[in-house]
Amino acid sequence: MKTTKLLSGFALIALLFTSCYHEDIYENNYSNNPTTTASLNQLLSSYELWYVDINQTIGYGETRFLQTAFTVSFRNGVLYANNNLVGIGSQGNGYGISVGYYNAYNMILDVNHDIDGYNTFDVYQIDYNTIELYNPYNDTSYFLHGYQRSNFDYNYVFYDNIHYFLQEYEAWEKTYTSNYGALNEFDNENFMQFLAGGNGVTFRSSQDGVGTNPNNIFWDYSGIYTVGNVSGNMYQKTLTLDYNYFDNEFFELSVISDNTIELFHNASGTLYEFRGRGYIQYLKTGTPTDKTKSSAEKPRVQRTEKTENVRENTRDVW
Secondary structure: OHHHHHHHHHHHHHHHHHHHHHHHHHHHHHHHOOOOHHHHHHHHHOOOEEEEOHHHOEOOOOOHHHHHOOEEEEEOOEEEEEOOOOOOOOHHHHOOEEEEEEEEEOOEEEEEEOOOEEEEEEEEEEEOOEEEEEEOOOOEEEEEEEEOHHHOOHHHHHHHOHHHHHHHEEEEEEEEEOOOOOOOHHHHOOEEEEOOOOOOOEEEEEOOOOOOOHHHOOOOEEEEEEEEEEOOEEEEEEEEEEEOOOOEEEEEEEEEEOOEEEEEEOOOOEEEEEEEEEEOOOOOOOOOOOOOOOOOOOOOOOOOOOOOOOOOOOOOOO
16 A cells, blocks of 8 residues: 555656656747747847848738838737838838837737738748738738848848839939049939839930929930849949940949949949939838939849849959
8 A cells, every 4th residue: 555655656656757847948938939829929029120022922912111111010919011221220210110010919909000001821830030911912021031130131132122222312423533544424314213113124315404403304315224243243333324225334232331432434444323312211102303213212123033134344353
């Protein structure tokens, strides 16, 4: 009888130990792998920034606020986004601007965007820092990668998407022409404009006098522009202006600041600087000076390959 009681006691202790052990394992897995319904808010807030990898998008639909954003952040029910490259990393302490509100429950994310209104998503955790937002209304999935602000490469995002940076001003005004270099036709052009869209879209240029109000610019020329990479130098780009009915112009493009770019004209050896006029903040609000370049329309588009590289003179490119 005593032996039976002793064995029963050991069995009870073992059962309690096993129960506690499994409970501990469950709690650890729960906190380290937040995939249960109650942990969706924890999952969304576990990273300060979620990079919207537009090239991974699956489906033929479009969720506008995700199509516009480079990053989104979920902070205590408020949705933040970096929609602009101008000021990225500093605007809103790196979070960007407030663009709406969200509610997370049962692995469902409801978003009320300030402009786009209501959208709902099924949320799937793909790996430790990747989530899928599936919009059942347009049958499209967006993939977001989580980062902390301290280890997020704002510079890479800026230079990898620099064609969007060119679109974030209503016009670019020439502010400097070097006193060296051969005379050429581009010397006469004082304004440029890059219309919203993906890489390889429309530009316009004008010979109006420096200081002209962007509202009053007459655009003399137009064509297609492309931005290219330079091998081994992330911070150096190329810009090709393919004029309608005229020859192409090729430049080496450098960014001096958030509102100033430098163009080196290879053919003539002339250096130009342009300054942005009429900054467009993409919350999809505001009144642009040119209705063909609406701040209400800045979708990012998928690219099947990296931005086209250009070979010019002896410069090595990919």
